[in-house]
Amino acid sequence: AETDLAAFDTQAAELAKKARGLEAPLACAKAVRNAVTLPFDEALAAERQLFLKLVSGDQSRAQRHLFFAEREAAKIPGKDLQKRRLERVGIIGAGTMGGGIAMAFANGGLPVTLLETSEEALRRGLATIEKNYAVSVSRGSLTEEAKQTRLTLFKGSTDYADLADYDLIIEAVFEDMAVKKEVFGKLDAIARPGAILATNTSYLDVNEIAASTSRPQDVLGMHFFSPANVMKLLEIVRAEKTAPEVLATVTDLARRIGKVAVVVGVCHGFVGNRMLSARGAENEALLLEGATPAQVDKAFTDFGWPMGPFQMGDLAGLDIGWRNRKARGQTAVIADTLCEQGHFGQKTGRGWYRYESGAREPVADPDVEALIRAKAAELGIARREIGAEEIIERTLHPLVNEGAKILEEGIAARASDIDVVWVNGYGFPIGKGGPMFWAGLEGAGRIAERLEYWHQRTGRAIFEPAPALKRFAEMGSWEGAGGAP
Structure with missing residues (x-):
């Protein structure tokens, strides 16, 4: 039979798009193509060459680093402690987050009870769960039988x-x-002694939450990422008084429900969201000084991210950040204006981009660009051309720098834990191994130098190089560069 090479190449091109800069999937496609077009021995020799090139490359090193980093993150002191009984799980709140968390437990075979303030809210939550499973069945990723089995694991209560x-x-x-x-x-009033009480907060002080109970030793944070039934990452937040066996029990549980767990300390935003705000601190400044949302997003996707910060904002809903800013007395001139106009992103058809009649594809919005120019003029900012390199320096370098501060403060135990958070929770490109590993590839000295340059130029604290970053530049390793263990 004749092989249709044109069809093969079309498939390979599709794969290349999904590979987002990863070399190995493309090499696989090439090896398969060679098997069709070359004599056996030549195809074999070519495959060997492809392998040797890949195995000595940075992407292979990055992925091996992540493989071990995930296993390392699961190791916590006192792992052999007596674990607590964990068979029945209750979740307070059946909204998007609560429903997603409940699905994660049911997918791991654990029965779960959702608690809501009213029967109506409960019905709505359970109906959404059923709808989500039905979508999986229609896509063929779940059988009707498995769906029914999972639905029997949910109970509701008010x-x-x-x-x-x-x-x-x-x-x-x-x-x-x-x-x-x-x-x-x-919960303090009704839960049995020894029950573990967890908060799914993204930012708030878990010590303060624990202090509102008479049993702070049983309280910790379980920060799931949205959608919780899909996203692999779970930040387990260790509060000051969390008992070691509570930490060990929940870390163990994470594996049972298919999550990649990383233990983090208490600070505003923990590891992921704290670094995310450092990554986004210059977003509006970049726009006001001359970049467009599409240029910034392109610099990110060219780097290997699934999407850039502005497209991400539109997907999540700009109103979330707006609410957060208002609660903290902060402002963002352009984003706040978009929100005041009711442009919250995809769900309203307009945000940083336009979304034509329900389509998910972002289209550049001339009104947003006009708004940016008007705000820049109002603030007396002279606009100029901004290149991809500058965009990376003003977003990803502060990201690494914040990671260095997190290590200094002992909020994360290891640099590799930070990489696990960023690859599994935020879409940092796998082939670059996470922000802290990438800092090594890029050269910590160069990153510190560029941060210093932007610090001199803007005076903004976000660019002040962390001592741990400078130590890493001197020592060539994060080990020992951080502060607290």
């Missing part, structure tokens, strides 16, 4: 007393300290 005998209760309500403390007060 009464806290129903969770009195549960082993783990996770709060997934609105990101507001007063609301969370109120929930933990109720």
Whole structure:
């Protein structure tokens, strides 16, 4: 039979798009093509050459680094501690986050009870879960039988007393300290002694939440990433008084439900979101000084990210950041204006980009570019051409720098833990091994130098090189460059 090489090349081109800069999948396609077009021995020799080139390259090193980093992150002191019983899980809140977390447990075979304030909210939450499973069935990734089995694992309730005998209760309500403390007060009153109480917060102080109970030793953070039934990362937040066996039990549980767990300390935003705000600190400044959202996003996708920060913002909803800024008394001139106009991103059809009649494909919006120019003029900012290299220096270098500060403060135990967070939770390109590994490839000395340059030029604290970054530049390793263990 004749091989249709044109069809093969079309498939290979599709694969290249999905590979996002990874060399190995393309080499695989090439090896298969050679098997068709070359004599056997030549094809074999060519495959050997491809392998030798890949195995000595940075991408192979990066992926091996991540393989071991994930296993290292799962090792916590006292792993052989007596674990607590963990069979029944309760979740407070059946919204997007609570529902996704519940699905993650059901997917791992654990029965779960969702608690809501009203029957109506509960029905809505359970209907969304059923709809999500139905989508998986229609895509062929789940059988109808498996869907039915999973649905039997969900129960609903509107009464806290129903969770009195549960082993783990996770709060997934609105990101507001007063609301969370109120929930933990109720849990403290009903939960059995020794039950683990977890908060799914993205930013808030877990020590403060734990202090609102009479059992801070049983409290910790379980920061799931949205959508929680899909995203692999789980930041386990160790509070000051969290008992070691609670940490060991939850780390173990993460593996049971197919999550990649990283233990982190308490600070605003923990590891991932704290570094994310460092990565995005210059986003608006870049726009005001001359870049467009599409140029910034292109610099990111060329680097290997699945999408850039502006497209990501539109996907998540610009109103989330707006709410956060308002709560902290912060402003962002362009983003705030877009939100005031009701342009929240994909869900409203307009944000940083336009989305034509429900399409997901972002289209550059001349109104947004006009708004940026108007704001720049208002602020007396002279606009200029901004290249991809500058975009990377003003976004990814502060990202690495914040990681260095996190190591100094002992918020993360290892540089490789930070890489695991960023690859599994935020789409940092696998072939670059995570931000801290990439800093080594890029040269920590060069990163520190460029940060210093932007610090001199702008006076902004975000660019001030962290001592740990300078030590890494001198020692050539993060080991010992950080501060607290």
